Amino acid sequence: MLKKIIIGVVLNGLALYVVTKFVPDVSYTGGIKFFAFGGLVIGTLNTFVKPLMKLLSFPLMLMTVGLFTFVINAVIFWLTVVAINGISISDITVSVGSPWTYLIGAVVFGLTNWILHIVVHNK
Secondary structure, three states: OHHHHHHHHHHHHHHHHHHHHHOOOEEEEOOHHHHHHHHHHHHHHHHHOHHHHHHHOHHHHHHOOOOHHHHHHHHHHHHHHHHHHHOOOOOOEEEEOOHHHHHHHHHHHHHHHHHHHHHOOOO
């Protein structure tokens, strides 16, 4: 169980690293601490908040044939940025330029995380 959680945090951190490298207007401070903490925050939000958001937005998910998932992922990305900046951990910050950057970042994060989970069978 602990091994699965650690692997999940590492994979989320790697996906966050890809977002910071390939999405313009996303900047951070804190080095590897940022990716470890960000991976933990995203993992927690995906475990507890994302299922509730999917349940509450189920009619929109049906009407958009699942495309509303991108909006949910962007909100999770936004909540991650708010949490990282809101919790004062030494020299860890992140900034995102615009609402469109959240959406692009969420798409890049989701695709990267999906590929990483295929490569690393986290069962």
